Amino acid sequence: xxxxxxxxxxxxxxxxxxxxxxxxxxxxxxxxxxxxxxxxxxxxxxxxxxxxxxxxxxxxxxxxxxxxxxxxxxxxxxxxxxxxxxxxxxxxxxxxxxxxxxxxxxxxxxxxxxxxxxxxxxxxxxxxxxxxxxxxxxxxxxxxxxxxxxxxxxxxxxxxxxxxxxxxxxxxxxxxxxxxxxxxxxxxxxxxxxxxxxxxxxxxxxxxxxxxxxxxxxxxxxxxxxxxxxxxxxxxxxxxxxxxxxxxxxxxxxxxxxxxxxxxxxxxxxxxxxxxxxxxxxxxxxxxxxxxxxxxxxxxxxxxxxxxxxxxxxxxxxxxxxxxxxxxxxxxxxxxxxxxxxxxxxxxxxxxxxxxxxxxxxxxxxxxxxxxxxxxxxxxxxxxxxxxxxxxxxxxxxxxxxxxxxxxxxxxxxxxxxxxxxxxxxxxxxxxxx
Amino acid sequence: xxxxxxxxxxxxxxxxxxxxxxxxxxxxxxxxxxxxxxxxxxxxxxxxxxxxxxxxxxxxxxxxxxxxxxxxxxxxxxxxxxxxxxxxxxxxxxxxxxxxxxxxxxxxxxxxxxxxxxxxxxxxxxxxxxxxxxxxxxxxxxxxxxxxxxxxxxxxxxxxxxxxxxxxxxxxxxxxxxxxxxxxxxxxxxxxxxxxxxxxxxxxxxxxxxxxxxxxxxxxxxxxxxxxxxxxxxxxxxxxxxxxxxxxxxxxxxxxxxxxxxxxxxxxxxxxxxxxxxxxxxxxxxxxxxxxxxxxxxxxxxxxxxxxxxxxxxxxxxxxxxxxxxxxxxxxxxxxxxxxxxxxxxxxxxxxxxxxxxxxxxxxxxxxxxxxxxxxxxxxxxxxxxxxxxxxxxxxxxxxxxxxxxxxxxxxxxxxxxxxxxxxxxxxxxxxxx
Numbered sequence: 001x002x003x004x005x006x007x008x009x010x011x012x013x014x015x016x017x018x019x020x021x022x023x024x025x026x027x028x029x030x031x032x033x034x035x036x037x038x039x040x041x042x043x044x045x046x047x048x049x050x051x052x053x054x055x056x057x058x059x060x061x062x063x064x065x066x067x068x069x070x071x072x073x074x075x076x077x078x079x080x081x082x083x084x085x086x087x088x089x090x091x092x093x094x095x096x097x098x099x100x101x102x103x104x105x106x107x108x109x110x111x112x113x114x115x116x117x118x119x120x121x122x123x124x125x126x127x128x129x130x131x132x133x134x135x136x137x138x139x140x141x142x143x144x145x146x147x148x149x150x151x152x153x154x155x156x157x158x159x160x161x162x163x164x165x166x167x168x169x170x171x172x173x174x175x176x177x178x179x180x181x182x183x184x185x186x187x188x189x190x191x192x193x194x195x196x197x198x199x200x201x202x203x204x205x206x207x208x209x210x211x212x213x214x215x216x217x218x219x220x221x222x223x224x225x226x227x228x229x230x231x232x233x234x235x236x237x238x239x240x241x242x243x244x245x246x247x248x249x250x251x252x253x254x255x256x257x258x259x260x261x262x263x264x265x266x267x268x269x270x271x272x273x274x275x276x277x278x279x280x281x282x283x284x285x286x287x288x289x290x291x292x293x294x295x296x297x298x299x300x301x302x303x304x305x306x307x308x309x310x311x312x313x314x315x316x317x318x319x320x321x322x323x324x325x326x327x328x329x330x331x332x333x334x335x336x337x338x339x340x341x342x343x344x345x346x347x348x349x350x351x352x353x354x355x356x357x358x359x360x361x362x363x364x365x366x367x368x369x370x371x372x373x374x375x376x377x378x379x380x381x382x383x384x385x386x387x388x389x390x391x392x393x394x395x396x397x398x399x400x401x402x403x404x405x406x407x408x409x410x411x412x413x414x415x416x417x418x419x420x421x422x423x424x425x426x427x428x429x430x431x432x433x434x
Numbered sequence: 435x436x437x438x439x440x441x442x443x444x445x446x447x448x449x450x451x452x453x454x455x456x457x458x459x460x461x462x463x464x465x466x467x468x469x470x471x472x473x474x475x476x477x478x479x480x481x482x483x484x485x486x487x488x489x490x491x492x493x494x495x496x497x498x499x500x501x502x503x504x505x506x507x508x509x510x511x512x513x514x515x516x517x518x519x520x521x522x523x524x525x526x527x528x529x530x531x532x533x534x535x536x537x538x539x540x541x542x543x544x545x546x547x548x549x550x551x552x553x554x555x556x557x558x559x560x561x562x563x564x565x566x567x568x569x570x571x572x573x574x575x576x577x578x579x580x581x582x583x584x585x586x587x588x589x590x591x592x593x594x595x596x597x598x599x600x601x602x603x604x605x606x607x608x609x610x611x612x613x614x615x616x617x618x619x620x621x622x623x624x625x626x627x628x629x630x631x632x633x634x635x636x637x638x639x640x641x642x643x644x645x646x647x648x649x650x651x652x653x654x655x656x657x658x659x660x661x662x663x664x665x666x667x668x669x670x671x672x673x674x675x676x677x678x679x680x681x682x683x684x685x686x687x688x689x690x691x692x693x694x695x696x697x698x699x700x701x702x703x704x705x706x707x708x709x710x711x712x713x714x715x716x717x718x719x720x721x722x723x724x725x726x727x728x729x730x731x732x733x734x735x736x737x738x739x740x741x742x743x744x745x746x747x748x749x750x751x752x753x754x755x756x757x758x759x760x761x762x763x764x765x766x767x768x769x770x771x772x773x774x775x776x777x778x779x780x781x782x783x784x785x786x787x788x789x790x791x792x793x794x795x796x797x798x799x800x801x802x803x804x805x806x807x808x809x810x811x812x813x814x815x816x817x818x819x820x821x822x823x824x825x826x827x828x829x830x831x832x833x834x835x836x837x838x839x840x841x842x843x844x845x846x847x848x849x850x851x852x853x854x855x856x857x858x859x860x861x862x863x864x865x866x867x868x
Contacts, residue, residue: 002584002627041576042850058494058832060848067624068847074626080580080851097584131852142475146514150436150531190501193436193511394839394847398492398832405828413502413828414494416476417514418565419853 001098003077008033009340012093012100014083014271015108016043016066019304019325021391023106026333028073032340035077035102037095041066044131045390047322048399050171052134053141054178055415056406059131061398064391083109086273088297104299104336107274107286108329111305111320114265114283124244125262128171137261138414139421141179144258145187146417149194155256161199162257164247166239167264168205169213170357173222175261176203177359180229185410202255204234206264211365213319214355218365221374225359239264266320268306281308285317290347292332301336303328309348318350322389327351358382361407435532437511442467443774446527446534448517448705449542450477450500453738453759455825457540460767462507466774469511469536471529475500478565479824481756482833484605486568487575488612489849490840493565495832498825517543520707522731527707538733538770541708541720542763545739545754548699548717558678559696562605571695572848573855575613578692579621580851583628589690595633596691598681600673601698602639603647604791607656609695610637611793614663619844636689638668640698645799647753648789652799655808659793673698700754702740715742719751724781726766735770737762743782752784756823761785792816795841 016038045062081095115122148160187196209219241248247255268284285308292301304325308317318324354368364379450472479496515529549556582594621630643653675682681689702718719742726735738759742751752758788802798813
């Protein structure tokens with residue numbers, strides 16, 4: 001891997017997501033050698049992936065070169081690599097570019113889509129956890145409309161314009177809202193020779209309310225916003241099978257749809273060597289103590305989606321979102337410095353900054369600790385917060401301009417089929433996790 | 435294909451490049467039915483592809499949805515389709531989405547990379563004529579540097595950092611200049627643990643000057659600019675073979691390079707049924723008369739790269755560039771209206787607006803009819819002209835902001851490996867023309 005041994009202790013960080021980057025930033029001016037590994041050479045701002053899928057933003061605006069994040073720190077090394085195995089006994093990790101030893105290891109691998117073992121859904125549905133996946137979905141949506149134009153079979157045409165989104169969390173809600181806006185604002189202009197009013201956007205939620213992690217008023221309001229936009233919200237329904245055409249549920253309701261987006265669950269990405277049952281909680285998360293240490297190892301830590309720090313307030317760990325990952329990365333970064341300097345550690349305390357979701361133009365819901373609000377102001381807050389947390393000045397400016405443009409013009413210009421999806425995935429949609 | 439028969443004559447336009455779009459715009463308010471076919475759902479601004487390859491621009495900024503160009507014109511139809519065959523006798527064309535008849539047919543298929551039958555080069559080199567191809571090149575360049583970090587074999591490392599660009603036209607010159615700027619401004623910061631001074635950018639030109647279509651002073655100045663940037667300019671050398679590692683030329687000079695970009699020729703994209711030798715000139719161009727009519731057919735026309743209109747001033751047809759395509763498209767559009775209105779046709783007269791190429795920051799060469807100038811002012815003119823001809827207000831703003839940002843910060847932030855190239859093309863780099 002060609003990383004020189006130095007006199008400083010070596011911290012290996014697996015993953016350049018919110019947690020890994022926040023952690024590395026805390027370490028880069030300290031007397032440690034940091035080796036950051038990621039299978040991409042960029043950080044992905046996952047909360048905006050749905051805007052890439054719906055043509056509102058260009059993919060490059062929500063990606064940021066990891067090398068640039070920590071440019072100019074001489075003890076910092078980035079390697080584009082996939083980690084294959086952790087060997088805790090001898091303190092090394094094996095990767096596709098070789099083996100390397102560590103003094104401290106931070107697992108910040110994040111999460112991937114969880115199909116809960118349902119192969120029919122895994123093989124035929126679309127996921128939206130990475131930029132390539134989001135681009136595939138963007139291509140497929142547009143390819144469907146192009147294809148709908150060509151058929152005289154009304155049945156098939158409806159199916160091509162029928163979108164089923166499974167999962168009523170923020171991803172599902174935001175995607176459903178964006179699709180509804182496309183249906184309203186763009187399809188009639190782009191496809192005047194197609195009756196796009198027949199396009200259907202269905203949001204299917206297993207529980208009895210959408211956005212279950214938010215307040216009840218947020219759920220209620222979000223549902224009303226979605227319905228205003230024309231989204232069909234289905235509650236208390238679980239999707240059980242999908243063959244690429246027919247969506248079977250646990251009730252009498254079923255759908256015929258050429259597109260099913262699965263946003264109904266994530267699981268942590270675990271690595272061989274640290275995947276024994278004793279370490280793992282529900283959803284493959286690694287159980288960690290208040291210092292992010294993986295149970296049983298003083299020198300292995302986990303932050304972000306992959307870490308489950310159980311407490312009275314969070315019996316199942318913190319929510320798998322950007323905020324906990326960032327705060328955990330920062331806390332662990334400071335603690336690693338304390339370890340090296342032989343100072344006492346500070347346990348992690350999560351500061352809940354609230355949560356939010358946007359449904360569409362002028363429509364968002366925000367839950368803060370003391371205030372809960374919905375509507376136009378919430379939408380501005382949502383945009384401001386997302387711009388603030390986006391990495392990179394250029395990205396912020398470009399995203400801002402796209403938003404202003406889309407707002408004024410009721411438009412989304414990135415509706416481009418750069419890499420057609422159907423052609424490349426004619427047999428199965430199952431993709432390597434990208 | 436589901437296009438209704440109307441009482442208006444039907445004009446089918448194959449290709450949504452500069453020529454096809456310019457033509458369609460002239461027709462869209464007239465009493466004709468226009469069917470525009472393209473294998474992409476977007477128009478590509480080809481002159482800026484090299485900036486996508488080198489991370490300076492996001493691909494979506496130089497693409498524009500074709501459906502949006504002509505939104506709101508009821509007699510206009512776009513179909514995402516590949517044309518398989520033209521049947522001039524029965525006035526129909528066959529496509530992958532069905533057959534359709536025409537009253538008038540405009541071939542505006544443009545051009546593709548010409549490897550002149552050299553399979554070793556075709557299989558192992560990179561081309562840069564479409565957005566997917568440019569993204570592949572972007573990925574490969576970045577993957578090479580990531581890989582160069584990993585090897586202890588100095589020979590291999592040099593080869594990974596050795597770039598050979600074949601062809602001294604605008605594409606080759608602009609790409610070489612951009613790579614040289616990356617070498618200077620970005621590599622040392624991104625790869626502090628790699629001796630990136632050893633990276634080599636070689637521009638290989640068969641003739642005795644680069645930019646042969648421009649004035650001699652432009653050629654001379656461009657060469658000096660490139661040398662200032664550290665590009666090795668090789669003249670009077672022809673590349674004869676490339677196996678993915680070793681570049682063989684017709685002289686004693688050879689290169690060991692993991693990347694060869696082939697920008698040494700284009701050929702028109704011809705379609706079965708209109709590909710008989712009697713119609714074709716050098717480089718597969720269709721011979722047309724001064725009204726763009728393909729020889730022998732009153733109702734088949736060709737514009738842009740695919741058309742060869744021979745005249746005293748242009749014995750081999752007009753240059754295969756955006757300007758002739760746009761002007762020809764406009765002229766033909768007006769002539770088609772005249773045909774339908776039974777008015778006399780106006781022959782095409784090309785107004786040479788000059789040509790230009792940029793080499794790098796503050797460095798461009800411009801040949802106008804009466805003035806030829808080089809340097810900073812030429813660079814501003816180059817930028818202004820390219821922004822002006824870029825389609826779409828949002829694209830212009832985003833490109834402008836990227837340019838300002840890159841200029842001030844000496845940066846190019848789109849250095850992202852979104853779809854790794856090597857992994858997907860381990861055996862051969864030969865790609866379907868995308």
